[in-house]
Amino acid sequence: MSQPIIIHWFRHDQRVSDNPALTAAADLGRVLPIYIHDTIHPGMHAMGAASRVWLHHSLADLSMSLGGDLAYFMGDPLPILLDLCQQHQVKTITWNRCYAPWQVTRDKQIKTALSAQGITVMSFNGSLLWEPWEVHKDNGDPYRVFTPFYRKGCLQVAAPREPLLAPTDCETVSTDRGLPLAALNLLPSLPWGEEIARHWDFGEQAAQRRLEAFIVEGLSSYKEGRNYPAKPYVSRLSPYLHMGQISPNQVWYMLRDEGVDSNVDHFCSELGWREFSYSLLYHNPDLPTQNLQAKFDAFPWQDNPERLIAWQQGKTGIPMVDAGMRELWKTGYMHNRVRMIVGSFLVKNLGVDWREGERWFWDCLVDADIANNSASWQWIAGCGADAAPYFRIFNPVTQGEKFDVDGAYVRQYIPELAHMPDKYLFQPWAAPRLVLQEAGVTLGTNYPQPIVDLKASREAALAAFASLKES
DNA sequence: TAGCTCGTTGGACAA
């Protein structure tokens, strides 16, 4: 008698190696690999446009590594799963857990409904180093400060699971009930999607190559170098981690094999921040929409669509901010320090609600991740856990002078400022007329005047934050 | 249990 068919439902685990649920499926029988584009449950956090581009290419790659047997579906997962189980006499489904609140609710319902039909679901941890419910204070409460969360809650409790090799004896089968990949309609009609795709290599092998390249060119300078957006000292692994082309466990152990020094420790603590975000989300399902600190509900945000649009389009007239926003639009990615600079600018200098920034990032980032994105926006706005103090307002001029010393980053994304001398590159409005003329810059014509005065808006923000304290 | 120290990412200003 032939082996039973086990469905493995790929979600944020789009890889063959270190995939606990896929390995379990392969151990039990022949594997029917599927992907379901859920169009019913995500609500306002339906995947953004850049993530969909990433997903499309990632699925195409995954399908190849499964011998073309990956089957695509679209719609409501439960009836799709029930139909497949009936069609192929399937009694077991495996998946790796997802942690967005809507996914947690959905998966629970699906598990219950399938179990009522005599179908067993086996779920695994394939995307976090520590399960969010396993990390807590001695009294059982969740941590709200990163350092004790990571040092005591994570590091002192258990080492992360060691990564698994790809299953050697994984026999896959196909179904004729799936859709072609193109039918999922993930790619935008705009050429923008192709532009984004040009900046990345997709798939599991590409993720491994990215990690290896980072180890060679970035790791030994990571701790300091990670602050310089024009330098190759950051890993750029975030989109691969998000969609699961690589697991944090694989990254963790690959880096530690290099020998633990302060650079490796620092990078691992960044993985720790990812875990912290997931812990916050797990314990606060409203994190993407509600201020973690309720006193911020009274904050006097400005409703100013023109300013928001200028920020989104990289036309604020503040070079460091515009460079970041244009990097995002062009590549689907933004260097982490620049994310903090543009975030601080939107929230504190423009006075716009952090949720507007969260939404824009959600749509434009190839690594858009519900936990990281909402936790980080709350952090920069000051309303989150372990948040930046209200008086910590990034000055985009100073930040540029410190971290884009030779101006390479700004000049890359704002070619109209390419000939500005370093002295005025980060504040062209302060340049003498002759300097602007020689650089070919006419403010208000080929580069905007600043939409806000940095000093005055900083003081207004401090006053607004102080008003919270009194109320 | 009380008291103490510390906390991812900064800026402005005075000396």
Place this chain on the structure above:
DNA sequence: TTTGTCCAACGAGCT
């Protein structure tokens, strides 16, 4: 030019 101090307040963890 560089360095020290202040800008809050509070949770976590240590002694």
